[in-house]
Amino acid sequence: MIRILPALALCLPLVLMAQTERQPIDSIVALVEEDVILQSELDQAIDGIVRQVESRGENLPPRNVLEEQVLERLIMQRLQILRAESTGIRVSDADVDDALNRVARQNELTGGQLRQAVEAEGTSFEQFRSEIRDEIMISRLQQRVMSSMDEISDTEVEILMASxxxxxxxxxxxxxxxxxxxxxxxxxxxxxxxxxxxxxxxxxxxxxxxxxxxxxxxxxxxxxxxxxxxxxxxxxxxxxxxxxxxxxxxxxxxxxxxxxxxxxxxxxxxxxxxEVIVTEYRARHLLISPSELITTDEARERIEDLRERIEDGEDFAELAREYSSDQSTANLGGLLDWFPAGAYGPYVREQVESLEPGELSDPFQSPNGWHLIKLLEVRESDRTExxxxxxxxxxxxxxxxxxxxxxxxxxxxxxxxxxxxx
Missing domain, CATH: 3.10.50.40 (Chitinase A; domain 3)
Structure with a gap:
């Protein structure tokens, strides 16, 4: 084994030379502070822009014009990333994972389906992660820039509305x-x-x-x-x-x-x-949340029992005051005064949009526990102003x-x- 190693070592330079001859050297197209942008980065970015432009059915400019435009965009991105890094802005893997999950949800995909879609377009998923990380960093830098702005005053709003x-x-x-x-x-x-x-x-x-x-x-x-x-x-x-x-x-x-x-x-x-016309609802709400003393199943049993008592004629408001875990409305008898459908999230929205005034919902579950909703009134409200x-x-x-x-x-x-x- 010892005698073989020098022979292998002598062969390595020849192998590397052969590989170098087969693979063109990636050239530098721009120096940006102490960093560089490579031809391969520019080519990859151009390919993405070409796909976007062609998907919109628009004509592409000559290649040299497109190269100049895309290179300037890459330069500005790199400058912002360098500035963000130098001023202490960091993006964790968890931040990138959260952003990828949002992208997947917005496109109604699972994480695995998102990876497949990205790779089907010729981009490695690691490269896609890197691009997402850069976008987050640039966004945080720009947010920092915008945070130095003065607050919009009520007077400015009034002047604009009076125009x-x-x-x-x-x-x-x-x-x-x-x-x-x-x-x-x-x-x-x-x-x-x-x-x-x-x-x-x-x-x-x-x-x-x-x-x-x-x-x-x-x-x-x-x-x-x-x-x-x-x-x-x-x-x-x-x-x-x-x-x-x-x-x-x-x-x-x-x-x-x-x-x-x-x-x-x-x-x-x-x-x-x-005009902006909004459907608004007035309802009563009762929540039983699981806790160290009440399991999820016990919370469901309690809400079902409360629904039966309401159906038998007991007052929803009194039961809400006595039993509801929703501290913001319990003292009001569970009252949710006039609100648009989505004000309290998708679970409440689904119920109020399906109920008729005076109707009591079936028990339904959310991450906060088990709920009852009684719809009181519905109205159309002009929210234009x-x-x-x-x-x-x-x-x-x-x-x-x-x-x-x-x-x-x-x-x-x-x-x-x-x-x-x-």
């Missing part, structure tokens, strides 16, 4: 963004405006807005065809609202100059804001958050060392 446009039309928008650096000079803005004019020429020649966004936009949503989604006219900055108001589906705005750059908007669809107020606050918060994140990303990009070797 003529609030609660009006909603627009399905796409965008093309030609970015400029933070505190851009007039020359840099002129360069951006010249590039925007070239994009208009491509649109006039028949290029679709989505393809133009994939090819030229420098916004994070570029590879999704610039899709912004539905926006209420009142949720848009005034310069955007003025530009799109009155445009018909398919029409494109004039160039819009902002601190972030020059933007073109396309209106893909328009819809009117409708309440919903609009909530939407106004959310709109202002989203607008401020997006502005804060965009400002952070532009600053991060301009301050970081990036060398593209594509």
């Amino acid at each position: 003529d446009q609030f609660g009006g039309r909603e627009y399905l928008l796409s965008q093309i963004v030609v970015s400029v650096p933070e505190s851009a000079s007039p020359d840099q803005f002129r360069e951006a405006e010249a590039r925007v004019e070239e994009i208009y020429d491509r649109l006039d020649e028949g290029m679709s807005f989505s393809s133009a966004a994939i090819s030229y936009s420098q916004a994070p949503d570029a590879l999704e065809g610039g899709d912004v989604g539905w926006r209420n006219i009142s949720a848009l900055p005034p310069v955007f609202a003025d530009a799109v108001e009155g445009l018909s589906p398919g029409e494109v705005s004039e160039p819009l100059r902002t601190p972030a750059g020059v933007i073109i908007l396309q209106v893909r669809d328009v819809r009117e804001r409708s 309440e919903v609009l107020r909530s939407e106004a606050r959310e709109m202002l918060s989203e607008q401020k958050a997006q502005e804060e994140v965009d400002r952070f990303l532009r600053q991060l990009r301009s301050e970081s060392f990036v060398e593209i070797r594509l």
